[in-house]
Amino acid sequence: MTFESFAVVPAVDMQDGEVVQLVQGERGTERTYGDPVEAATRWVDEGADTLHLVDLDGAFEGARANADAVDSILDATDVSVQVGGGIRTAEDAVDLLDRGVDRVILGTAAVQNPDIVGEVAAEYGDGVMVSLDAKGGEVVVEGWTEGTGVDPIEAAERYVDLGAAAILFTDVDVEGRQEGVRTEPVRELAERVDIPVIASGGVATVDDVRSLRDAGAAGVVVGTALYEGSFTLEEAQRAVE
Numbered sequence: 001m002t003f004e005s006f007a008v009v010p011a012v013d014m015q016d017g018e019v020v021q022l023v024q025g026e027r028g029t030e031r032t033y034g035d036p037v038e039a040a041t042r043w044v045d046e047g048a049d050t051l052h053l054v055d056l057d058g059a060f061e062g063a064r065a066n067a068d069a070v071d072s073i074l075d076a077t078d079v080s081v082q083v084g085g086g087i088r089t090a091e092d093a094v095d096l097l098d099r100g101v102d103r104v105i106l107g108t109a110a111v112q113n114p115d116i117v118g119e120v121a122a123e124y125g126d127g128v129m130v131s132l133d134a135k136g137g138e139v140v141v142e143g144w145t146e147g148t149g150v151d152p153i154e155a156a157e158r159y160v161d162l163g164a165a166a167i168l169f170t171d172v173d174v175e176g177r178q179e180g181v182r183t184e185p186v187r188e189l190a191e192r193v194d195i196p197v198i199a200s201g202g203v204a205t206v207d208d209v210r211s212l213r214d215a216g217a218a219g220v221v222v223g224t225a226l227y228e229g230s231f232t233l234e235e236a237q238r239a240v241e
Helices: 036-045 056-061 067-076 090-099 108-112 115-123 152-162 183-192 206-214 233-239
Strands: 007-015 018-023 026-032 050-055 080-084 103-106 128-135 138-141 166-171 197-200 219-222
Touching (some): 007 056, 067 080, 090 103, 128 152, 206 233
Parallel strands (some): 007 050, 128 166, 166 197, 197 219
């Protein structure tokens, strides 16, 4: 999986059929932003090359609950799409890839059953992005509610060996707070693995986007800052050209 240039990737996080943004991944903190298909097509119209779709109900409950919205977005757009949330089996992942998703994001499933990465990668070599969500220096799962005691860098190196094509690294401690990013964890991770690292969490300004690029990330997922109008997608893309 290659990111030929630094990618600014809008997030379309879905809960109960609506786009939401959570603060530090906690239910009850959400702000809602309307229909997922409308949001997705808006970002494409504004120049997005990739969309980041997450079924938050699936992440918390362990079963995909916003599959219809994902299907509708795939039908309505023609850009690269990566999907996560509630994908717990290799069959689930392959079904999505067969459907036209470019990358499936495996988080909880990859931690609980690392072999799933190799199973999916055997059919879709560039199709597996492993999500490493870090809170307090450890990987957290089940919608960021359970600690694992696993170090993110050690986990990333293991998933590279298993066939992961990219790592999505979310800094949960700053996620959704719009108070800025922490570049050092991203830098450390990017220096240790030879596959793309996509950063997420805390982006508040275009300077944050630029800082993550300079730290070695291949791209950044942006949610709250775009929905709240802190900057436009075009401004973010222009900042890293």
